[in-house]
Amino acid sequence: MKKNKNTTSNVAFIIPVYNEEKVIAGVIKSVLKQFSHVVCIDDGSKDNTSAEIRKTGAYLVEHAINMGQGAALQTGIEFARQLPVDYFVTFDADGQHRLEDVSSMLKEIKTGKYDIILGSRFLGSAVGISKSKVVILKAAIWFSNITTGLRLTDTHNGLRVFNRTVAENMQITMPDMTHASEILEIIAEKKYRYKEIPVTIEYTDYSRGKGQSIINAVNIGFDTLLRKISK
């Protein structure tokens, strides 16, 4: 990888990517301006995503089959563990997260007081979010706080910053979107010190089209409960 002296080199960005040929190169380029390690996991995209990633200076790890965002994150974390970095950032591929927010989260984790910093769009602002999505997300928060015992204001936010201890021990087993709940369960179980930081999510027409549909909350709830009883 190219070494650029003006970029932060002790942070690895982990970006799961699935069919994002239109935007992924732009997202990676904007991250690479400030950070030198970007790990992209192409989760078996059917379009030109992997070629787009190859054009940039990011690491590319390719899944031969589509396995879901949770599985891609786990692959990315396992790859990034091998890099000489202290902090790990999970970032969405569709450009809805902002680098300013990552900087403030990094500042927070560098104090050493926390193991993991979570982004919350309800402490911050969610630009262009639909009303029905707010209702479902609030219900998800309520459900998650009860099942994990954590006190959070947002549960399915893809923006997270964590240290090496968390990265080394992370073992996500839920391949699909249920992984977000699973990560919270891991935080509760391992008693990681966590903090929520307000972040801004920019819902564009593009990200709205890519985002998970509301009905998927049923699948997430069902899988979470079933995993709890069948453990």
Place this chain on the structure above:
Amino acid sequence: MIIIIQIAVIIMALTLLLSTLVGRQTHAARAWKKIALCLLACAMVVAVLFPDITNQLAHLVGVGRGADLLLYVLVLAFIAYALNSYIHQQREKDVLYRLARKVALLEANEQYNIK
């Protein structure tokens, strides 16, 4: 009286269902599942030969007709089966995904000369 029996039967049925899910896949658990399946088959044969038995059994537990009782048992067995195979499928998926991840990581490490 009937209501108490009905409630008892429902609770028993649900605990049975839950225990098949919660129980680990030990040899014993798998053996019991096979025994239960055989018993179900035997019960079916008996029910065909002596139609009145199911009716009497149904009245005993507060269900209207023998045919209804059979239906309830069948529904319960179906739900247990469906959930069981769903869990099983998730486990197999997990194994497959771990393997695929290993391949992806090996390939990437080779490409970027890591270790």
